[in-house]
Amino acid sequence: MDEVDTAILNAVQSNPRITLAGLAALTKATLSTCHRRLRRLEDAGYIAGYRAIIDPERVGLTFHALVFVALAPGPVDRFEEFEQAASLLPEVIEVLRLSGRPEYVLRVMTSDSAGFNILYDFQLSDLPRVASLRSELILGVPVPARAIAIPSP
Amino acid sequence: MDEVDTAILNAVQSNPRITLAGLAALTKATLSTCHRRLRRLEDAGYIAGYRAIIDPERVGLTFHALVFVALAPGPVDRFEEFEQAASLLPEVIEVLRLSGRPEYVLRVMTSDSAGFNILYDFQLSDLPRVASLRSELILGVPVPARAIAIPSP
DNA sequence: GCTGAAAGACGGACGTC
DNA sequence: GACGTCCGTCTTTCAGC
Numbered sequence: 271m272d273e274v275d276t277a278i279l280n281a282v283q284s285n286p287r288i289t290l291a292g293l294a295a296l297t298k299a300t301l302s303t304c305h306r307r308l309r310r311l312e313d314a315g316y317i318a319g320y321r322a323i324i325d326p327e328r329v330g331l332t333f334h335a336l337v338f339v340a341l342a343p344g345p346v347d348r349f350e351e352f353e354q355a356a357s358l359l360p361e362v363i364e365v366l367r368l369s370g371r372p373e374y375v376l377r378v379m380t381s382d383s384a385g386f387n388i389l390y391d392f393q394l395s396d397l398p399r400v401a402s403l404r405s406e407l408i409l410g411v412p413v414p415a416r417a418i419a420i421p422s423p
Numbered sequence: 424m425d426e427v428d429t430a431i432l433n434a435v436q437s438n439p440r441i442t443l444a445g446l447a448a449l450t451k452a453t454l455s456t457c458h459r460r461l462r463r464l465e466d467a468g469y470i471a472g473y474r475a476i477i478d479p480e481r482v483g484l485t486f487h488a489l490v491f492v493a494l495a496p497g498p499v500d501r502f503e504e505f506e507q508a509a510s511l512l513p514e515v516i517e518v519l520r521l522s523g524r525p526e527y528v529l530r531v532m533t534s535d536s537a538g539f540n541i542l543y544d545f546q547l548s549d550l551p552r553v554a555s556l557r558s559e560l561i562l563g564v565p566v567p568a569r570a571i572a573i574p575s576p
Numbered sequence: 577g578c579t580g581a582a583a584g585a586c587g588g589a590c591g592t593c
Numbered sequence: 594g595a596c597g598t599c600c601g602t603c604t605t606t607c608a609g610c
Contacts, residue, residue: 279477286439286475289585302597305587318478321570322439323471324432329424330574336519336528353565365566366489368559375489381574406521412506413518415568417474421483421534442604453578458605 274299276420278307279316283417286320323414331379333386334408337394338372342401349373351398361389372404427452429573431460432469436570439473476567484532486539487561490547493525495554502526504551514542525557 277297281288288296293304311317326334341352349367356362356376364377376394380386386405394403430450434441441449446457464470479487494505502520509515509529517530529547533539539558547556 279475279482282475283477284472284474286473291585300597303595306595309587314481315478316481318476318567319437320439321437321474321476321568322432322435323474324436324571324573325468325471326571328467328469329432329571331571336521357566360572362566363571364564364568366564367562368489369562370559377568379571406523408519409522410520411518412520413510413515414471415517415530418477418479418482418484418516418532419513420477444604454605455578459577 273297274303275307275311275316276422278304278311279420280417282308282317326379330381333380333382334411335378335386336406336408337376337378337390338404338406339374339376339394339397339400340372340402341374341399344399348399352400355397359389359393361385361393372402426450427456428460428464428469429575431457431464432573433570435461435470479532483534486533486535487564488531488539489559489561490529490531490543491525491557491559492527492529492547492550492553493555494527494552497552501552505553508550512542512546514538514546525555 274297278293281293281296290301290304290308293299293308294301297304299307308317326332339352341349352374353365353367356365356374359378361378361380362376363379366375366377367373368375378386378389378394380389390403390405394400427450431446434446434449443454443457443461446452446461447454450457452460461470479485492505494502505527506518506520509518509527512531514531514533515529516532519528519530520526521528531539531542531547533542543556543558547553
């Protein structure tokens with residue numbers, strides 16, 4: 271991890287389709303160096319993958335919410351049951367594990383509030399070990415998930 | 424938006440580096456059709472952009488939290504002041520606007536808890552119009568932000 | 577909407593330090 | 594072990610049909 275690596279990570283984050291020649295120009299390293307560095311960063315797990323960002327509203331997913339989930343007491347390793355069941359619901363975009371209670375936040379998206387109500391009342395309430403649910407409507411995302419600043423050393 | 428478009432969106436989400444030939448094979452459409460459809464989806468805003476996903480832990484960002492922010496009363500249009508100031512902090516990865524109180528959730532990442540404390544006590548507390556803060560430590564992300572299912576019609 | 581040809585990018589192999 | 598150059602292959606792009 272030197273300056274070339276961090277420069278590559280910073281560049282690739284917001285523009286994964288940049289060419290190796292473009293990276294070479296940015297980093298002032300040679301093309302083949304960028305080639306191998308990028309491969310190394312991928313193989314070493316620095317780059318977890320690539321994504322295209324779809325505009326949810328544009329495809330009809332206008333209802334966006336956070337659902338806080340408190341679980342019933344039990345062996346911690348069985349939390350995985352809940353996690354796996356939650357991940358099978360296509361409306362569940364992301365699952366965060368929190369430190370306290372509620373134990374989880376789900377980020378969910380549906381076409382409309384009717385779709386959300388069905389999801390909430392049936393699918394989410396029926397997830398294994400769920401004790402209680404609370405939801406927060408997301409009105410907007412002023413700052414969409416963005417590139418992270420790579421710490422220097 | 425027909426089946427070819429949705430197939431392209433679904434494919435591209437999880438693998439933006441797929442070749443046009445690959446898309447053609449998946450969609451059973453011809454290569455040049457995929458080419459123009461993809462361009463159209465980009466230009467029409469269905470595809471908001473492309474990102475490389477960096478593993479935050481791998482680059483030393485091990486502290487991950489949600490910060491709930493309640494704002495002081497005032498004209499709603501001045502919420503933008505807060506949003507813009509928050510977006511200038513590199514540790515703030517994402518900003519969500521909620522429907523009630525607290526009005527915002529910030530997703531933040533720092534190298535360690537010391538870094539978070541400084542961020543919380545000084546930068547976040549000093550954001551314009553902030554009335555109160557509450558934070559939730561994120562222990563993990565069992566289901567990382569994933570591909571959304573494109574609704575049919 | 578399809579096909580073909582030219583330009584360009586990628587990925588590997590080799591030689592050098 | 595890391596870097597730099599070269600070359601074959603695949604991909605993209607743009608023309609004409």
